Amino acid sequence: MSSLSILLVEDDTIEVMKLNRTISKLNLNHTVIEMKNGELALEYLNGDHKLPDIILLDLNMPKLNGIDFLSILKEDNELKHIPTIILTTSCNQKDLQECYNLGVTGYILKPLRYEEYVTKIEKIVAYWSINELIQKK
Amino acid sequence: MDDEKIKILERALKREKQARKQAELILEKKSLELYTIAQELKIANEKLGTLLNEKDTQLKGVFENINDAYLIMDLGGNVLKMNDSAVDFFEYDIQKEKLNVQNLIYIEDTEYAFNSFGVLLKEGHFSDYTARIITKSKKIKWVHINASIIFDDKNKPIAAQGIVRDITETKFNNELIEEQKNQLNAIVENAPFGIALTQQGSFIKTNKAFIDLIGYNENELHTISINDITHPEDVDKSKNLKKSLEKSDLNNFLVHKKYIKKDGSVIWAKTNVSAVRNTNRSLKYEVAIIEDITSEREKNLILDTIQKLTRSILGKVNIYEISWEIISQIANFLETDECSLYLVNKETNSLDQITTINPNTTDPKKIDIRSAELVDITNNGLSKIFDNKASKSVYGSEAFIPILNENIVIGIIHCKHRQNNFFNKSNINTLENIASLVAIQLKSAIHLRARNKAEKENITLLKQLEKNNLELQEYAHIVSHDLKSPLRSINALVSWIREDNQDILDNVSLSNMDLIDTTLEKMEQLISDILIYSSIGNKETKKENVNLNLLIEELKQIMFVPTNIQINILNELPTLNADRIKLQQLFQNLISNAIKFNDKKEGIIDISLIEEKKNYTISVRDNGIGIDEKYFKQIFKIFNSLKESKESSGIGLSIVKKIVDLLGGEVWIESEMNVFTAFFIKIPK
Incomplete structure (x- = not known):
């Protein structure tokens, strides 16, 4: 299992804490890059950084929301290859459709129970860490 | 005898002798004279006879060849001569019998005859004697006679002659002509x-x-x-x-x-x-x-106008089009110079001019409905005529005719005519007929206009509503997200506290933390249900054929069904053409309720169908706790959970009710406490 560089685009502090805690709890050797919203995330991606292996994206965010961010990302030839998994509370059919149309690789509903959350994250990370991923920059 | 005496005697004798001689002489002389006269008379008579004969011959020659009768009579009326025509005509022949003209006179004409004869004698001639005569065989004939007197050489009237023309036929013809003329005149005159x-x-x-x-x-x-x-x-x-x-x-x-x-x-x-x-x-x-043909034309024109009008407004729904047809037909019919149609506007209490034929008008007029001269018309629905002789108005007369619908004035037709006293009972009557004819059509048009206006407003409203709904739905999602996030966070935080302090926390604290989790879950369920409830009816429904048997089997897979609960489909359920998601929500709620409120060791949920002509009635029956009858209605209302339950938000049955309503069906409940609860859903086929 390779170590993943995960870009988490999420405005909720506790959600960020949840992911960090999950990663550390599971003793996984993955890096979490935290971005408060889509705008910052784009800045980061366009900056002089190594591109993340996967993106975990929240939909409801201030400023540039998840779907807008996703649209820009998928228009960008340099960035559109990055597997993006939606991590949201919205089970809105409209959102679901739109996200898959834009080319997300997963759509995970945030469960209420933390334990369930841990299970889901574990599975995603496990899945992507056994995938061959494009290395750029 | 004395000498004297003798002498006297002698002298007397001598005188006697002399006297006798004288007398003889005179006698002789007179005799001679008489003889001479007699001779002369004889000659004269002879002459007269000759003359008469001559004349007779002459006349005979003249009249021989004419058809007219000719006769000569003496002054006593005795006919002396008559020609053949006369013989034929009068049927008398003086060769055989004597004839006096008096015998010929028609009794009624006697006086005229004698008068005429008097004139003849006096004047010597008489023309154009026209009277009737009677022939021997008693035939009455009309004659026309020109007569003259014949005189002797001493200019003494001795006879009369006359030409008699039979005018019986002519007279008859003239009378006929006269009569015909009179008849003709009578015909012409009358x-x-x-x-x-x-x-x-x-x-x-x-x-x-x-x-x-x-x-x-x-x-x-x-x-x-x-x-x-x-x-x-x-x-x-x-x-x-x-x-x-x-x-x-x-x-x-x-x-x-x-x-x-x-x-x-x-x-x-x-x-x-x-x-x-x-x-x-x-x-x-x-x-x-x-x-x-004025009245005939008028009648035809009325019929024609009414027919044309009926035809032209038939099917028209636009007020302006209808009004235009009305006033143009009226203007044409009455040859009025100005004709307008006003409709009552209740909002402004005015009569608004809808259409007008008036070259001088540019802006539609508004008349105050309460203006004194219109009160009779608008309040009492009576037509009114104004003759403007006194005023300086260009128009001779004008008329206002109310348009009544169900005894309420909805409008007024106003006509003006340059002629004084133009409007009368008859044309007002016609206008009133027209007004009542068009009233219904006009009223419907007014209704339609109002409806269109309302519909336009409705469309705007509907759009607004749609927009609001969408916004609301978005809002519901956002709210649910925003509400759920803290719950998740609390849950995570509680988990961490529990994890981090597992050794320190006592059992009470641990169970309290479990209670926090339960409460959070309940809260989350509530939020999810509200979201579902608010979304029903918002989304466009996609109808498809849904086999309820399969749907329920699927639900059994998805839902958590405790092992002590058995779900049975008793008879085959129908396939409904409806929105799959909604049917799923409907049965999911009913089944989950049946599961939740089952306290029996062997919980049984029976689903069955009662098929009727027009409806499917599906029942979901459980052997659970039952519901008190007094709550039967209440339970379908939102947030009316009867039993505190960690899984129950109190919205489930509201969702059921809402979906059934959307399907056009009915839902009701039967129950017996601690024995059973059955929900019935009646859905039209």
Whole structure:
């Protein structure tokens, strides 16, 4: 299992804490890059950084929301290859459709129970860490 | 005897002798004279006889060859001579019998006969004696006699002669002609149509009907021509036709034209003009037969107008179009100069002009409904006529006719005419008929206008509503996200506390933390259910055929069904054409309720169908705790959970009710406490 560089685009502090805690709890050797919203995330991606292996994206965010961010990302030839998994509370059919149309690789509903959350994250990370991923920059 | 005596005697004798001698002499002389006279008389008589004979012969020669009877009579009336015609005519022959003219006189004409004879004697001649005679065989004949007296050379009347003409037939013919003439006159005079004989447009003779029709008397007619009484609009037409008559192009023509009567009013007449020509074919007279068709035309026009109007407004729904048809038909019918239609506007208490035929109007007028002159019309629904003789108005008269619908004035037709006293009972009546005819159509149009207006508003409202709904839905999602996030966070935080302090926390604290989790879950369920509830009916429904048997099998897989609960489909359920998601939500809620509220060791949930002609009634029956009858209605209301339950948000049955409503069905409940609860859903096929 390779170590993943995960870009988490999420405005909720506790959600960020949840992911960090999950990663550390599971003793996984993955890096979490935290971005408060889509705008910052784009800045980061366009900056002089190594591109993340996967993106975990929240939909409801201030400023540039998840779907807008996703649209820009998928228009960008340099960035559109990055597997993006939606991590949201919205089970809105409209959102679901739109996200898959834009080319997300997963759509995970945030469960209420933390334990369930841990299970889901574990599975995603496990899945992507056994995938061959494009290395750029 | 004395000498003296003798002497005397002698002298006397001598005188006697002398006297006798004298007498003899005189006698002799007288005798001679008498003889001479007798001779003369004889000669004269002979002469007269000759003369008469001569004359007779002459006359005989003259009258021999004529058919007329000729006779001579003495002054006593005895016929002396008669020709053959006379014999034939009177049937008497004086060769065989004596005849006195008195025998010929018709008794009633006796006086005239004697008077005429008196004149004849006095004047010596008598012309044109016309009377009746009786022939021998008692035939009555009319005769015409010219007679004269015959005088002798001493100018003494001695006889009378006469030429007798039989005029019986002529007399009869004349009477016939006279009678026919009278008859003809009677026909002409009493003809129901006007007849006028004109020459170059001037009146020669007219009948009573014509005079009545035109209003001028015979004398006045002699001073005017036919063009003077022809309506200016028809003058050219009439002149052209007249020219054709003159050029012999035409022998008669029929024209419908207007005449102006003496009082200035206009009548419509069917005029048939025929030419009477001289032998050289030039035009001598024109005979015009004029029939007043004003009322007939009016009647036809009324019918025509009403028919046209009915046809033209049929199917029209636009107020302006209908109004235009109404007023243009009326204007055409009455030849009014101005005609407008107003509709009552209750909001502004005014009459708003909808359409008008008036070259001077640019802006639609508004009339205050309460204006004094309109009160009668708008309040009482009565037509009103104004004659503007006194005022300086250009218009002679005007009329207001209310348009009534169910006894309420909805509008007014207003007409103006340049003629004074133009509006009368009859044309007002027609206008009222028109008004009542169009009232319904107009009313529907008004309704339609109001409805269209409302519909437009509705569309705007609906769009707004749709937008609001969408916003609301978005809002619901956002709210649910925003509400759920803290719950998740709390849950995570509680988990961490529990994890981090597992050794320190006592059992009470641990179970409290479990309670926090339960509460959070309940809260989350509540939020999810609200979201579902608010979304029902918002989304566009996609109808598809949904097999309920399969749907329920699927639900069994998805839902958490405790092992002590058994779900049975008792008979085959139908396939419904409906929104799959909604049906899923519907049964999911019913089944989950049945699971939740089951306290039995062996929980049984039976689903069955009762099929009716028009409906499917599906029941979901459990053997759970049951529901008190007093809550039967209440439970379908939102947030009305009867039992505190960690899984129950109290929205589930509200969702069921809402979905059933959307499907056009009914939902009800039957239950017995601690025995069973059955939900029935009736859905139209």
